[in-house]
Each structure stands twice: as structure tokens, then as C-alpha cells.
């Protein structure tokens with residue numbers, strides 16, 4: 001049997017695989033092989049309508065997409081191969097005021113990333129495309145940098161550049177097996193019986209990526225659907241240039257192509273397509289025309305551009321495109337197998353994404369670490385169950401529909417629900433819980449007292465749940481409230497080297513006495529925050545790590561990778577699914593726990609930041625005295641089978657103390673009042689503890705130092721150039737602004753940063769947000785004494801930086 005070795009194998013010769021190949025060549029990587037079972041571009045890439053729209057849902061994703069607008073031009077010059085790229089500008093239409101508000105928020109993302117994105121009037125739209133209907137519009141968003149490219153040409157330019165840089169591109173090579181050895185990639189097997197030995201591979205297999213993942217036991221949660229557009233015959237009177245038009249409320253897009261119009265869209269009932277079906281491996285596959293499915297797009301197209309009525313249809317294009325459960329792509333190294341990388345599931349934006357994705361994935365493959373915060377799209381954000389076929393079949397049509405649906409604040413998915421439930425689910429439901437499911441965990445968002453309160457009416461203004469959350473905050477402040485914290489990630493680290501590895505990975509000292517809980521960050525070599533956790537010493541050689549729900553796979557993988565790299569004797573056990581967690585929070589929590597337990601909850605016997613095994617009713621649980629809401633309180637870690645009993649005991653005795661249940665929205669508002677940071681929103685791999693205001697949790701001089709210390713020391717010496725700050729934001733004429741994230745922050749009228757999270761504080765009555773601001777060269781104190789404003793959906797609101805948390809600044813309540 002023939003065998004070859006490669007440093008990196010790329011599987012798939014579409015836009016993504018070729019984008020990665022090109023950038024690996026640019027980085028000078030050697031022995032890179034790209035395998036394509038048919039011909040280059042013959043999967044989905046050749047279908048692409050070619051739209052290039054750099055404005056994306058987050059700052060980092062927008063930055064990656066902007067890179068395409070530069071690279072598609074320079075590629076032509078470099079390779080002599082046209083990419084067909086041209087900038088036409090783009091219009092995002094709003095048919096309602098709510099949509100216009102959404103577009104104003106999206107425009108802010110443009111401002112933050114340097115794009116020319118601005119709201120324009122229907123009259124302006126009419127001037128740009130005179131034959132388009134505009135009388136039903138509330139307004140539109142104009143993005144100068146929108147444009148289009150030719151997908152096949154872009155791919156061929158990548159291929160040319162990659163070959164010139166030494167990448168071996170092999171067509172007609174079908175991968176049928178991926179072998180691993182001790183949790184690491186070893187061999188790629190082809191249909192011709194060849195074995196290619198490698199330590200790293202990247203699956204860029206488009207719609208077929210899930211199948212490629214199963215070859216190595218890696219869940220890749222994506223599902224292909226039929227995705228379609230039509231191309232008309234040549235049309236006269238088309239505006240020139242003809243901006244890309246997204247009629248979001250009509251669910252359609254329009255673009256011009258060589259004097260013809262292209263019309264496509266995102267339907268609410270997309271047809272799931274089986275990539276392993278009879279024609280799944282046919283190159284340049286065109287799925288059958290489906291005019292019934294297309295009819296709503298046609299109607300919306302005729303409404304928007306009446307000239308379509310007389311235009312003949314030259315071509316009906318229907319191709320498979322893969323979508324993911326949260327409509328964001330899958331990138332990065334699998335947390336399960338070392339050296340197994342993925343770049344797939346592009347939700348109809350794979351061509352425009354290929355440049356930025358190729359660049360960062362090349363860096364990730366070569367350097368072994370993501371070059372920037374890519375958590376939004378990191379494959380580690382998904383649980384394996386998210387790749388279950390029936391879950392995907394249920395969820396994916398909603399993901400397709402979400403492309404152009406309203407992106408309401410706090411919007412919850414409606415499909416694939418009820419999958420992950422805490423043992424307390426039914427009890428919380430009986431108590432009135434209205435559930436949401438971020439990370440697929442069903443979580444009480446708030447507790448309703450009547451049927452009216454159960455309905456989630458989405459809005460960009462006052463939230464329907466504010467009344468309920470205010471009630472819950474009042475109970476938390478004055479009495480005692482129970483919080484569902486079961487989704488927390490729980491990792492047990494034990495063994496002879498347990499203390500050593502955690503001392504190395506955590507910036508704070510975790511070599512503390514047994515029973516102490518330490519708040520700390522795990523840093524990367526750049527000093528950026530990879531994890532924000534509480535570490536409790538549960539024994540001489542045993543520790544419990546607790547972090548947020550979403551980072552379970554990432555955190556476990558981080559620990560295991562360092563254990564293997566440092567060759568330490570440590571056992572790492574993911575205990576997340578074995579225990580329920582109940583937060584008992586509020587000034588009467590001590591009284592309530594004393595009523596159901598024989599333990600001593602006094603400050604002397606059970607100080608803040610410590611943990612003990614205690615009895616609750618007839619059960620034994622571990623209680624940790626910490627509080628994310630900033631009150632006197634304990635988190636109870638309860639083996640699943642005792643959860644109901646513990647809950648019953650608490651609720652039964654709680655009647656005497658005015659007990660209430662409280663949901664996730666109340667929790668989030670309370671933590672912002674305390675200025676507590678949330679990983680993934682306020683802090684992440686690009687933020688250091690010094691920038692995040694978490695320097696108090698850094699043990700600079702602990703023996704042996706810690707990962708990231710050198711970078712942090714250098715930064716301390718130089719001084720930080722940006723800072724995370726808590727702001728109080730004034731009401732405007734129309735009441736309080738709805739603070740979410742990515743709202744621009746100005747100092748003396750100059751853009752200096754953006755919000756990272758925000759909330760209405762129900763205990764303080766303040767509108768609050770955390771925001772990252774660039775200090776320029778101004779000393780922090782002087783900088784923060786300036787005049788600040790936050791822009792929310794086009795309105796500006798005065799903002800005051802707070803030196804201390806808005807609620808209980810001394811922390812006396814939590815430590816009381």
C-alpha cells in the first residue's frame with residue numbers, strides 16, 4: 001500500500017480548503033497536501049452567487065470579512081488570475097421601524113470596524129435603483145464596501161497562489177478514513193488505498209464535513225439544505241452599478257450579474273439535503289428546480305423589483321449549502337482529537353469568508369493557537385449532541401430562516417428544544433419558569449406569575465420580562481432567591497501533579513488550604529484570558545474547577561492539552577453532567593440554609609470563598625460560598641439524584657423567609673450591577689487581566705510563575721492602552737436605552753470603544769454597561785474624567801464611568 005507523509009493535509013478543494021492552502025503557502029508551510037475527491041470547486045463553491053458583504057455579526061468576524069475585500073483585489077495582481085471582484089455597495093432594506101432599529105445597530109458595527117455603513121432614506125434608495133419599489137420602506141442601511149466576486153475565479157486564484165508556494169493539490173483523491181492514535185491524528189486513508197501520515201489535518205469538506213468527522217469520531221454539527229437562486233435573461237434599465245440588495249423582510253437578495261438579475265433568499269422551511277444520498281458525491285451537482293419552494297422568493301422579488309415580471313429566467317440554480325445550529329461557522333481544532341482542525345458550515349457566506357478564514361486557520365494550524373479571539377465560531381462551543389441528525393434536521397431550517405429574520409434581543413430558538421434539562425426542570429417549570437436555551441440547556445429566563453407573563457414578546461425597547469426580573473431582584477436583595485446554575489461546567493482535577501498544573505495555568509495562587517475557593521483566570525502566552533473560573537481545593541491533590549456553561553469542551557481541552565504538553569500526572573474528569581447546582585442568594589440565605597442543615601453558616605465557620613460538604617435535608621451536598629449576584633449566598637453542588645429532594649427542602653423551609661425563584665435575566669442584571677465580567681462577552685483571549693480590571697486576581701510573584709506572566713509583566717511595565725470600564729448610562733427622551741453589546745462609546749465626541757454587555761440594574765435602578773475603551777496616551781484617571789456618550793441604535797446617551805460597582809461597592813453584603 002502506497003504511503004506518503006505530509007505536515008498538514010487539507011481535505012476539500014472548495015473556497016475554504018483553497019483559502020487555507022493559499023495562506024499556508026504564504027506562511028511558508030512545507031509538505032502541505034490538499035485532497036479533493038473530484039475537481040476543485042465542484043462541491044458547493046461553484047454555485048455561490050458571489051456576494052461579498054463584509055458587515056458581520058461581531059467585530060472580529062467583520063474584520064475577517066473585510067480582509068476579503070482587500071485580498072480579492074491583490075490576488076488578481078499577484079496571480080494574474082481574475083477574481084471578478086468589484087465593489088458595488090449594498091443596501092439592506094427595512095420595511096418596518098423595528099427592522100430599521102436593527103439596521104441602526106448593525107450600522108454601529110460598521111462604524112466600529114471602519115466601514116462606510118450608514119442609514120439612508122427610501123428616497124436615497126430610489127435614486128440608487130430607480131426601478132426598485134421603495135414606497136413601502138422605512139429606510140435602509142447603505143454599506144459602501146459590499147460587492148461581489150466570481151467564486152470559481154477566486155478559487156482558481158487561491159489554487160495558483162498555493163501551488164506557487166509549494167502546496168501539492170491533488171484532485172480525484174477520495175478520503176475514506178481518518179486514523180487517530182492516543183487522541184491525536186495519525187493517518188488519512190484514500191479510496192485508492194493510500195495512507196498519508198500527518199499530525200495535522202483540516203476538514204474543509206463543505207456539506208460532507210459531518211461525514212468526514214465521523215471517520216475520526218468527531219461530531220461536526222452542520223447540515224446541508226437546498227439553497228437556490230435564479231438568474232434572469234439580460235434586462236435593460238438596470239442601475240449601474242447595481243448595489244447588492246438585501247430585502248430582509250421579504251427574505252430575498254438581489255444582485256446584478258452581467259446585465260442580468262440574480263434573485264435568491266432564505267426561506268422559513270428550507271429543505272434538508274442528504275449529502276450521502278444517491279447523488280451526494282456527483283461533481284458540479286445541480287439539484288432539481290423547485291418552483292413551489294421558490295415561489296415566495298419570486299413573489300417578494302416581483303414586489304421589490306416589478307421589472308422582473310417581464311424578464312425571462314435563464315437559469316434556476318439549486319445547490320447544497322451547509323448551515324449550523326446557531327448560524328455561525330465551525331472553525332478551529334476539535335477539543336477531542338489533537339491535530340484535527342475544521343473549517344466548515346458556512347451558512348451561505350463561505351466564499352466571502354474564505355479569505356479571512358484561510359488566513360486565521362493557517363495561523364492556527366502552524367502556531368497551534370488561534371491568532372485572535374475566535375470563540376464566536378470555535379467548534380468547541382458545541383456539545384457533541386448538537387451533531388445528532390434529528391437535532392440538526394429540526395434546527396437547521398430555523399438556522400436558514402434566521403439569516404434574514406429579525407435578530408431580536410434575547411431571541412430564543414424555537415426548534416430542537418427540550419434537549420438538555422436539569423433534574424430540577426419540572427420543579428422550576430411548576431414554579432413558573434419561562435425557559436430559554438442558550439447552549440441547548442433549558443434555563444429559566446424568568447419566573448412568570450400568570451399566563452400573560454409567560455409570553456416572550458420581543459422588542460428593541462422595554463422588555464416584557466423586566467417586571468418579573470425586577471421582582472426576582474427584589475427578593476434577591478431583601479430576602480432569598482433560588483437560581484438554577486446547573487449548566488455550569490464542573491471539572492475535577494486530581495493526582496500528584498494537580499496542584500502543579502493549576503499553579504502553572506492559573507494567574508492566581510491556587511496552592512491554598514483545603515476548602516478554599518479561588519477566583520482566577522487561565523491565560524494564554526499573550527496574557528489573554530482563555531478561561532475565567534473558580535478553583536476550589538477539595539483535597540491535598542484534588543481541585544474542582546467551575547466555569548460557564550458554554551466553555552465546557554474548551555476548558556477541558558485546554559487542561560488536557562497542557563497536561564500532555566507538560567507530561568504531568570493529572571486526572572481530568574468532566575463532572576458537568578453529574579451534578580445539579582442551585583444558587584441560594586440573598587440576606588436570608590444563611591437563615592434558610594440553617595433551617596434545613598446542621599452545618600454552621602456563620603462568617604467564622606463558613607467564610608466567603610470557602611467550600612464544605614454539608615447536609616441539606618437528608619442529602620449531602622457541597623456548598624461553596626460565592627455569589628455571582630453579589631449577595632450573601634451559597635452555591636449548592638448536588639448529585640443529580642438528590643436535586644429534587646434538596647429543592648423541596650429549600651422551598652419548604654423557604655416559605656418562612658419569603659423565598660422566590662429567580663431566572664437568568666435577573667442574574668445577568670445583578671452581575672453587571674456588581675461589575676462582574678462574563679467570559680465570551682466582556683473578556684476573552686484578546687483581553688488581559690490588566691485590561692479587564694482583574695489585576696487583583698494575579699499572583700505576580702507566586703513560585704514558578706504562570707503561563708502568560710511574561711507578557712503580563714511587559715504590559716504592566718508599558719501600561720495598558722485599553723481598559724474595561726463599567727458605565728452608568730442616562731435615560732434619553734424616550735426612556736432608558738436597551739444596552740446589549742457593541743454599542744459605540746465616545747469621549748468628547750470621539751469614538752473610543754464599544755460596550756461588551758449591558759443591562760438594566762433592578763436593584764440600583766441604573767442602566768449599566770461594561771465597555772472596552774482605548775485610552776490612547778492619556779493616563780487612565782484623566783481619561784475617565786472625560787465626557788462620555790454611548791450610541792444606541794442611532795441615539796446618544798450620556799455615560800458616566802464608575803470607579804466602583806454600582807451595587808454594594810464595598811462588597812459588604814456578599815461577605816456579611
Ligand SMILES: Cc1cc2nc3c(=O)[nH]c(=O)nc-3n(C[C@H](O)[C@H](O)[C@H](O)COP(=O)(O)OP(=O)(O)OC[C@H]3O[C@@H](n4cnc5c(N)ncnc54)[C@H](O)[C@@H]3O)c2cc1C
Pocket residue numbers: 011012013014015016017035036037038039040041042043044045046047048049050051052173174175176204205206207208209212227228229317318319320321343344345346347348349350351352353
Ligand atoms: C445557491 C448558493 C448561493 C450561494 N451564494 C453565496 C454568496 O453569494 N456568497 C458567499 O460567500 N457564499 C455563497 N454561498 C455559499 C458558498 O458557496 C459556500 O459557503 C462555500 O462554497 C463553501 O465552501 P467549502 O469549501 O466549505 O465547500 P465546498 O465548495 O463544497 O468544498 C468542499 C469540497 O470537499 C470535497 N470533499 C468532500 N468529501 C471529500 C472526501 N471524502 N475526500 C476528498 N474531498 C472531499 C468536495 O468534493 C468539495 O469539493 C452560496 C451557496 C449556494 C449553494
